[in-house]
Amino acid sequence: MAVEHPVATPAGDQTRIHNIGYRAYDGPRLGRAYARRSLYSQSLRGSYGLGRSVKSKVLPMLLFVVMCVPAAIMVAVAVATKAKDLPLDYTRYAIVMQAVISLYVASQAPQSVSRDLRFKTVPLYFSRPIETADYVRAKFAALASALFVLTAAPLLVLYVGALLAKLDFADQTKGFAQGLVSVALLSLLFAGLGLVIASVTPRRGFGIAAVIAVLTISYGAVSTLQAIADAQSLGDGGGSSGAIAWIGLFSPVTLIDGVQSAFLGASSAFPGGVGPSNGEGVVYVLVTLGLIAACYGLLMRRYRKVGL
């Protein structure tokens, strides 16, 4: 029943753009740096569920509390028993709590990037003044900062507690500083790995499972192989203890463990308690930094085209 209106093709040039009086924006333009900072702070807040629904606050906050409670208990014990030393080294803490850290990365990395892919908001970001590098840096920095907060907070609890328990100031400060360097490296590495994996899939669930699989399975595989290499080296008189150190290069947690036991005065969690020597430690540091750089490079490549 539609009435067909013949499309009027006017003769001559009758088309024109009317000026209906919209004003151009002539206020201050905050620019690229501001947009990048906003994206950073939004992503960082989002990693703890701030500015999101109550339901999405539960998990990150819970993990944060789980991370800090053992530190508080240790401090309480140290103060109460007037111990000479903290029951756990600053550098060792993150290694012991690695399951919690892995869960945090697995839950928050997809939260940070997968949803942008799924709801196709990435092109909207890039219609603003920010560029690929800004988006990647903001997201990377935000997740790394969130992880640093997660891993450094218990160390701070330990440090304050150690000072309250009147432990040696210089000794504790040195340990605390070494711990901070190590968790900073760990945060960068985990954030990079998590984001690279999460940025591949728009499905949050798959992202979470993939991140956790990479982090835990690689750790499980490496520590199994190390345990076997250790049993072997006991058998032939410590001959193949070098193998333990080289195997450790293949999972993120043992990588950080190796770096800090070689250079940051940590006692190694490797089987047999033998960390990498200084020469091997250099390789560990290079591999760690290389991995972080590779993650950054991969993310840049991933977001070079945003047509998805």
Added chain:
Amino acid sequence: MYDPTVARLTYRALLGRRRALILGALPLLLIVIAVAVRGLAGADDQTAADVLGGLALATMVPIIGVIAGTGAIGPEIDDGSVVYLLSKPIKRPTIIFTKLIVAIAVTMVFSAVPTLVAGLILNGNGQQIAVAYTVAALVASIAYAALFLLLGTVSRHAVVFGLVYALVWEALFGSLVEGARTLSVQQWALAVAQKVSGGDMVTSDVGLPTATVLLAAVTVLATWYAGQKLRSLTLAGEE
């Protein structure tokens, strides 16, 4: 109780495109490790039990279970396309049951088969270790699939909660607190495996009768409750 079309759709959702690769990577890694261990350490029953128990049953089976169990229904609820399935004249418990069968099958194929292969590589089924852990993986697949399918219908964060259960509860608390082991699918499955192997290489903290009753109860209850949950499903908006 079984609807072939729903099953086909679920298979496609779980294994379609690149997802089969993700699921296949873990078993492949297990087999690679088994080969490496065999090359490094030779055939040794204790090593085989350690690798199969620590890596295959404790880590791989739960993770595959989480991916398959929640993946069978979670994404559909998440993106809202489940309404097209629910609006068909199929009973909700039938949908759940079908998805459960598919999730169990996928978990079994991707966890029990590689466990058997890895066990055979590690020590050629000496002391029945490979078969025992394969049986454990099969039994655990059923319970995990049912449990995580239920999680998928209950929560939007099913994957995270599934992993928290599998990694934090079973691995961390299980190793620290004795009592937590009684409530762990892994230990129930090990109890069955202990019966199969008959040796002392495979041990569990739970008696066989308790384990079988709990396994059956968890599977049936989880499936029933997931059906109930699906009957009154409300689609939440995006957070």
